[in-house]
Amino acid sequence: MNTSHYLSPRVFKINVGFLLSAPLGTSQDSTFDFPEVHVSDDLSLYYLRGPIRISRTKEGILVQATLHAGLQSECYRCLDPVTMDSVFEIEELYTPVGSPSSEFHINDDAALDLAPLVRAEVLMNTDERVLCRPDCKGLCPECGVNRNHVACTCAENQIDPRLAALRKLLDSK
Ligand SMILES: [Zn+2]
Ligand SMILES: [Zn+2]
Secondary structure, three states: OOOOOOEOHHHHEEEOHHHHOOOOOOEEEEEEEEOOEEEEOOEEEOEEEEEEEEEEOOOOEEEEEEEEEEEEEEOOOOOOEEEEEEEEEEEEEEEEOOOOOOOEEEOOOOEEEOHHHHHHHHHHHOOOOOOOOOOOOOEOOOOOOEOOOOOOOHHHHOOOHHHHHHHHHHHOO
């Protein structure tokens, strides 16, 4: 996959300096509408879209969002690539560095990095048991072909073990 045109994870860094000096309760709404974007070394999305609100609270900055992420997974039955849409809600508090009450922190340069949060949410909300289609035929346990694409004759050639024993008996005579 050529990923050179993907946006870098830097797009997830949001400056909140103006909010930190604003009165409590001040919020700012915006919209994520990224095309292909790298969230981290191990996660790239085909798109990430949705409304996002950041608000000044007593403890720090509250991030709320409802996001749609397009990602590539693989069918657990036949291993073909599957494009899926993952929807998830974010409600997470970013606190100043040194505050122990939160997992996510506001950097010294008054920026939030949403990439680790988005990554965690995408991975947590992605059902690993995804199928390429409801009636996926899977891989043949005998020859390994993808039975959605290729018809093999393994099932027909399979001999009942009891018959096999009988045949052996007959052959030995
Ligand atoms: Zn499949
Ligand atoms: Zn087969």
